[in-house]
Amino acid sequence: MTRYNAKETEAKWQRIWSEHCVFEVTEDTSKPKYYVLEMFPYPSGRIHMGHVRNYTMGDVVARFKRAQGFNVLHPMGWDSFGLPAENAAFENKVHPAKWTRENVAVMRGQLKSMGLSIDWSRELSTCEPDYYKHQQKMFLDFLDADLAYRGESWVNWDPVENTVLANEQVIDGRGWRSGAEVEKKLLHQWFFRITKYADELLVAIEALDRWPDKVRLMQTNWINRSEGARVLFDIVGRKDRLEVFTTRPDTLFGASFCALSPNHPLSLELAENDPGLAAFLVECAKLGTSESALEKAEKQGYDTRLTVAHPFQDGQELPIYVANFVLMEYGAGAIFGCPAHDARDLEFAHKYGLGVFPVVCPPDADPKTFEIGDEAYVGDGTLINSEFLDGLDVPTGIRRATEKLVTIGAGEGTVNYRLRDWGASRQRYWGCPVPVIHCAACGIVPVPEKDLPVSLPEDVTFDKPGNPLDHHPSWKHVDCPSCGAPAMRETDTLDTFVDSSWYFARFCSLAPDTALDRSAVDYWMPVDQYIGGVEHAVLHLLYARFFTRALRDCGYLGVDEPFAGLFTQGMVCHETYRDENGGWVFPDQVVIGGDGTKTDRESGRSVQAGRSEKMSKSRRNVVDPELILDTYGADAGRLFMMSDSPPERDLEWTEAGIEGAWRYVNRLWRMIASPSAPIAERTAEAPAASDSERESMLRVLHQTVAAVTADLEQFRFNRAVAHVRELTNHLAEYNASGPAHDHARRIAVETVVQLIGPMMPHIAEEFWQMLGHDELLADAPWPTASPAYLVDDTVTIAVQIKGKLRGTIEMPRDADKASVEKTALALDSVQRATNGQTPKRVIVVPNKVVNVVV
RNA sequence: GCGGGCGUGGCGGAAUUGGUAGACGCGCCAGAUUUAGGAUCUGGUGGAGAAAUCCGUGGGGGUUCGAGUCCCUUCGCCCGCACCA
Numbered sequence: 001m002t003r004y005n006a007k008e009t010e011a012k013w014q015r016i017w018s019e020h021c022v023f024e025v026t027e028d029t030s031k032p033k034y035y036v037l038e039m040f041p042y043p044s045g046r047i048h049m050g051h052v053r054n055y056t057m058g059d060v061v062a063r064f065k066r067a068q069g070f071n072v073l074h075p076m077g078w079d080s081f082g083l084p085a086e087n088a089a090f091e092n093k094v095h096p097a098k099w100t101r102e103n104v105a106v107m108r109g110q111l112k113s114m115g116l117s118i119d120w121s122r123e124l125s126t127c128e129p130d131y132y133k134h135q136q137k138m139f140l141d142f143l144d145a146d147l148a149y150r151g152e153s154w155v156n157w158d159p160v161e162n163t164v165l166a167n168e169q170v171i172d173g174r175g176w177r178s179g180a181e182v183e184k185k186l187l188h189q190w191f192f193r194i195t196k197y198a199d200e201l202l203v204a205i206e207a208l209d210r211w212p213d214k215v216r217l218m219q220t221n222w223i224n225r226s227e228g229a230r231v232l233f234d235i236v237g238r239k240d241r242l243e244v245f246t247t248r249p250d251t252l253f254g255a256s257f258c259a260l261s262p263n264h265p266l267s268l269e270l271a272e273n274d275p276g277l278a279a280f281l282v283e284c285a286k287l288g289t290s291e292s293a294l295e296k297a298e299k300q301g302y303d304t305r306l307t308v309a310h311p312f313q314d315g316q317e318l319p320i321y322v323a324n325f326v327l328m329e330y331g332a333g334a335i336f337g338c339p340a341h342d343a344r345d346l347e348f349a350h351k352y353g354l355g356v357f358p359v360v361c362p363p364d365a366d367p368k369t370f371e372i373g374d375e376a377y378v379g380d381g382t383l384i385n386s387e388f389l390d391g392l393d394v395p396t397g398i399r400r401a402t403e404k405l406v407t408i409g410a411g412e413g414t415v416n417y418r419l420r421d422w423g424a425s426r427q428r429y430w431g432c433p434v435p436v437i438h439c440a441a442c443g444i445v446p447v448p449e450k451d452l453p454v455s456l457p458e459d460v461t462f463d464k465p466g467n468p469l470d471h472h473p474s475w476k477h478v479d480c481p482s483c484g485a486p487a488m489r490e491t492d493t494l495d496t497f498v499d500s501s502w503y504f505a506r507f508c509s510l511a512p513d514t515a516l517d518r519s520a521v522d523y524w525m526p527v528d529q530y531i532g533g534v535e536h537a538v539l540h541l542l543y544a545r546f547f548t549r550a551l552r553d554c555g556y557l558g559v560d561e562p563f564a565g566l567f568t569q570g571m572v573c574h575e576t577y578r579d580e581n582g583g584w585v586f587p588d589q590v591v592i593g594g595d596g597t598k599t600d601r602e603s604g605r606s607v608q609a610g611r612s613e614k615m616s617k618s619r620r621n622v623v624d625p626e627l628i629l630d631t632y633g634a635d636a637g638r639l640f641m642m643s644d645s646p647p648e649r650d651l652e653w654t655e656a657g658i659e660g661a662w663r664y665v666n667r668l669w670r671m672i673a674s675p676s677a678p679i680a681e682r683t684a685e686a687p688a689a690s691d692s693e694r695e696s697m698l699r700v701l702h703q704t705v706a707a708v709t710a711d712l713e714q715f716r717f718n719r720a721v722a723h724v725r726e727l728t729n730h731l732a733e734y735n736a737s738g739p740a741h742d743h744a745r746r747i748a749v750e751t752v753v754q755l756i757g758p759m760m761p762h763i764a765e766e767f768w769q770m771l772g773h774d775e776l777l778a779d780a781p782w783p784t785a786s787p788a789y790l791v792d793d794t795v796t797i798a799v800q801i802k803g804k805l806r807g808t809i810e811m812p813r814d815a816d817k818a819s820v821e822k823t824a825l826a827l828d829s830v831q832r833a834t835n836g837q838t839p840k841r842v843i844v845v846p847n848k849v850v851n852v853v854v
Numbered sequence: 855g856c857g858g859g860c861g862u863g864g865c866g867g868a869a870u871u872g873g874u875a876g877a878c879g880c881g882c883c884a885g886a887u888u889u890a891g892g893a894u895c896u897g898g899u900g901g902a903g904a905a906a907u908c909c910g911u912g913g914g915g916g917u918u919c920g921a922g923u924c925c926c927u928u929c930g931c932c933c934g935c936a937c938c939a
Contacts, residue, residue, distance in 0.1 A: 217857075334939090344937055656880055
């Protein structure tokens with residue numbers, strides 16, 4: 001018997017699939033379509049185990065749906081703009097384009113060696129002008145439609161590098177590379193008007209029934225719609241009014257102060273003539289945008305000495321503070337504080353000696369004696385001390401108070417969202433240029449369509465801080481398309497989330513002259529099954545949902561939602577190893593001695609195993625997929641990825657696990673390449689007669705087909721693998737001789753091969769050929785379970801005494817209760833328990849269980 | 855703080871609507887085969903017990919003829935969000 005050569009066989013089938021363009025598809029209205037998409041990778045250099053897991057899942061679904069008769073679109077591309085390329089340029093003096101394209105080439109080869117059923121003719125890369133030129137056109141259309149605009153926002157500014165930093169690049173208030181103290185700076189930025197769709201995006205979440213609840217909840221919270229009221233307070237001694245947003249206008253009678261955000265226009269204005277306030281604002285700015293800093297910060301305020309008039313109580317005035325806990329970006333950037341019924345306000349009031357006036361009395365408390373201690377009361381109750389609101393419940397009070405505000409012209413009911421417009425400007429080189437020109441005379445002028453794409457210059461340097469586009473000698477200098485005068489190109493590039501907000505639609509057709517070929521997009525969209533990491537639960541998925549709607553409204557496509565089904569996979573984890581000096585050690589460097597002690601192959605130091613954690617370079621607990629592909633082949637790697645762990649949970653990568661998968665590959669090989677009992681020819685006719693052994697084999701077989709089909713349908717890959725292995729075990733024990741059995745063996749072997757095909761496509765294809773098929777397994781239809789075999793004619797019924805198992809009985813299916821009961825009571829163990837007495841009660845659940853109560 | 859998830863053998867994990875807990879795999883034990891094996895095959899494998907039996911799904915309580923599954927309570931771990939007015 002020849003040993004199975006995975007490397008050779010896998011290369012062979014990859015070649016054949018590619019030569020025959022097996023996975024290249026076109027719009028075919030005679031078949032139902034199915035669009036499977038995994039989140040496309042950032043070309044960081046090499047694929048990692050997370051990619052292997054993600055793309056294996058997608059491929060299993062794609063191959064399964066394909067076998068079920070769907071016209072399956074399964075494309076792949078590269079999310080190839082982004083910061084790491086610029087960092088590499090800075091650190092290794094490689095041009096981002098070169099670095100990126102080389103990485104793409106390596107990773108494409110790695111993905112191909114996984115044997116994915118991808119239509120490679122649709123490959124795209126977002127950093128190439130043939131992709132981003134369409135994006136620039138979209139941007140111009142969005143400008144026209146007022147879906148993109150220029151605005152201002154606060155950013156993390158690194159004064160040494162002259163650049164904007166992402167939140168994760170700010171470490172303890174300092175730039176990650178320069179170490180300089182990061183400043184908050186107000187900068188002109190390009191925005192997408194996602195807030196225009198806030199309500200639509202929120203409401204539509206409900207209909208995304210094939211999305212994980214967790215992701216739906218996260219998006220709901222992110223958008224965070226809250227109903228409340230805008231309240232306008234007259235500022236004493238001034239003509240203007242202070243606007244605040246509140247969800248609790250019913251507690252206005254309990255107000256004891258107002259507070260402004262440090263960034264509030266009024267705060268800034270007052271600071272000009274108040275050095276104390278100016279200093280306080282600087283203090284607040286120092287906190288930065290980092291969450292941990294904000295978290296530790298104690299509530300602090302500064303008394304502006306201004307007061308506002310209470311809208312409902314003549315003569316009543318409230319002091320205005322500037323407070324570090326009020327966010328400019330939320331609501332109106334100002335609040336009124338009701339310490340009795342808000343924890344933060346209470347903390348603030350205690351600190352600054354402000355009044356605490358309860359106005360909501362809990363249902364079980366006495367309004368005359370109810371007092372607020374250290375804890376604010378935020379629950380429902382009856383309004384008290386509130387004049388015209390007294391005696392109302394909270395919802396009614398809110399309504400009544402809002403009506404009153406409207407009547408006296410001091411406010412109105414309003415809906416507020418946490419969701420803010422999407423700031424998409426990046427002061428960086430390696431991104432899609434924003435196609436506008438700044439002209440002194442004409443203002444912001446869109447680049448004419450005929451001049452697209454605005455391409456990135458290749459001759460840039462990364463030796464200076466700041467945006468290379470900005471210091472390029474000539475690139476930004478152009479004539480104004482409108483008046484012809486010298487003008488400047490926009491040097492901001494777009495956030496890479498823009499690139500990934502429409503790539504799924506672009507896969508439908510790579511037509512060169514149009515971004516989205518409407519007929520192709522109408523055929524394929526939406527994506528039926530999208531698969532990726534949960535880390536994109538909010539931003540990427542929300543932006544893509546917004547972008548799809550924006551494209552819809554600009555006539556690019558006709559769907560609302562990009563992803564009809566979403567699956568978020570778990571992470572790939574591995575044990576961690578540290579040597580006696582505390583240094584991390586790579587798993588493949590750890591040698592396990594006979595006594596179980598571990599040592600580092602290179603240093604010879606002894607090594608301790610730590611808990612299993614997400615694979616990461618910093619902890620060195622990584623296994624290179626290429627090593628696995630080389631050693632065991634793609635099929636074994638893919639099989640292990642699908643076995644054991646449910647796909648939504650973390651998977652623990654272990655040597656033993658991959659070995660087990662590899663053993664199964666070889667076991668199947670032995671069973672099929674050199675079977676211990678004959679397998680009938682393909683052309684052999686079904687026997688006229690069967691026996692019970694054969695029938696029972698066929699029953700297991702059909703039940704397995706049904707189970708695996710259901711499992712794959714529901715992303716229960718680990719169970720699907722278990723079921724196939726069970727069938728394999730049955731097949732291995734099935735050695736009866738004779739033509740009827742040989743025939744059944746043929747069916748069983750073919751079924752095993754077909755069922756395992758989505759997980760292990762190469763060896764399955766090889767088996768299919770060995771079994772005499774001329775056509776490809778990839779083109780073979782999925783097996784169907786025959787209903788006749790799905791029900792057993794005898795059933796095993798559990799016999800319990802007071803719920804405890806005492807034995808089992810074999811009965812014909814659907815036997816009548818009386819005979820089941822009689823058989824059960826006749827059991828020795830039951831006789832012993834009943835001791836000859838009549839049982840108090842006997843419960844018979846048909847075909848399942850008999851419970852005897854004594 | 856708020857929200858969500860998870861706790862089942864030595865390990866990863868199975869278990870339709872409440873109905874035989876531990877499928878499948880790993881590991882381990884015994885045997886067979888082999889020059890050898892970290893290959894392969896056979897059998898065994900939740901714990902205690904000679905057995906009958908008893909105990910077992912993080913802990914405690916409850917509902918039920920019957921609970922991993924439902925309810926209450928408690929502990930532990932993980933994830934997400936967070937001064938959201």
